[in-house]
Amino acid sequence: MTDASSRVGVHAELRPTCRRISALTRNALTNNSFNSVAELTDTIDTWAQNWNENPQPIAWTQPANDIIAKVKRGRVALTKSATDH
Numbered sequence: 001m002t003d004a005s006s007r008v009g010v011h012a013e014l015r016p017t018c019r020r021i022s023a024l025t026r027n028a029l030t031n032n033s034f035n036s037v038a039e040l041t042d043t044i045d046t047w048a049q050n051w052n053e054n055p056q057p058i059a060w061t062q063p064a065n066d067i068i069a070k071v072k073r074g075r076v077a078l079t080k081s082a083t084d085h
Contacts, residue, residue, distance in 0.1 A: 020051070 028047040034040040060067070 023051070023056075024048075 024044065024047055028043055032043065034043065
């Protein structure tokens with residue numbers, strides 16, 4: 001596997017994880033305060049158990065071409081940034 005293809009694989013694997021973290025933040029953590037790490041952990045565990053028992057599909061909100069164009073712009077910016085120091 002080439003370096004470029006391995007990066008694509010990593011990004012593809014992270015997308016579902018990022019979506020779950022976003023859903024967790026929106027649905028369980030925002031506007032809540034926790035008095036202990038145990039309380040926070042319990043909240044996350046309860047949310048994860050509910051998510052696993054009642055999964056919700058993640059709907060794309062933009063056309064695929066728009067997403068791909070944004071990724072390409074980001075890749076150009078990151079490549080330029082990495083070489084400009």
